[in-house]
Amino acid sequence: MRISITLFLLFLSSSCSNPKGQEGDSKINYPDMELIYTDYMLPFQNSNHQFLKIEYQNQQKDTTTVKSSEINWEDIHHLFSEANLFDEKLDKKYSISIIQDTLNPLMTLIYTSLYQKNLVQKLNIKARVEDNKINSIYWETLKHGFMSKEEKKILYVVNQTIQIQQFKKEFFSKPTQSIIQYSLANTYRDSL
Numbered sequence: 001m002r003i004s005i006t007l008f009l010l011f012l013s014s015s016c017s018n019p020k021g022q023e024g025d026s027k028i029n030y031p032d033m034e035l036i037y038t039d040y041m042l043p044f045q046n047s048n049h050q051f052l053k054i055e056y057q058n059q060q061k062d063t064t065t066v067k068s069s070e071i072n073w074e075d076i077h078h079l080f081s082e083a084n085l086f087d088e089k090l091d092k093k094y095s096i097s098i099i100q101d102t103l104n105p106l107m108t109l110i111y112t113s114l115y116q117k118n119l120v121q122k123l124n125i126k127a128r129v130e131d132n133k134i135n136s137i138y139w140e141t142l143k144h145g146f147m148s149k150e151e152k153k154i155l156y157v158v159n160q161t162i163q164i165q166q167f168k169k170e171f172f173s174k175p176t177q178s179i180i181q182y183s184l185a186n187t188y189r190d191s192l
Helices: 002-016 033-040 073-082 186-190
Strands: 050-057 060-067 094-100 106-113 120-128 134-145 148-157 161-170 176-184
Touching: 033 073, 033 134
Parallel strands: none
Antiparallel strands: 050 060, 050 176, 094 106, 106 120, 120 134, 134 148, 148 161, 161 176
């Protein structure tokens, strides 16, 4: 019995530790997703813009046009809050890579989790080099529960689209997958 408990604790500690044996980059260089939400998404909450909502649920597609006031902004804000890496608890738990596009004045910052227990496993920000204005953000989250797993993939293209893919698997049930996408009406997008 003691051996099995010891092996379980050893397995648990090794699964929570940094598999690469290295320290990540400082949180000073991590994105503040709350600030990004405030700058890029908040203006749409009180606007009169129309969005095309596309929803895939259990392999069925539903398309509707919705007003900004009909969108559940709290859920979207929650996604950004969950992905906020600018947190003392996450200091040095992500590695950062930068890819510079030689044809376009764009750079991509890639944040990769060094720990499996981190909610955000990957976060990419594509931004313009001259003014650091963000073009798009993509992130993946992974949440393990007791005999369950939930994955999310979120893509936000500034002033165009936010897409949320969600995959859930619980032990005694079939996996479920859903995709929700909100795209701004062309009239507004073309004026930017």
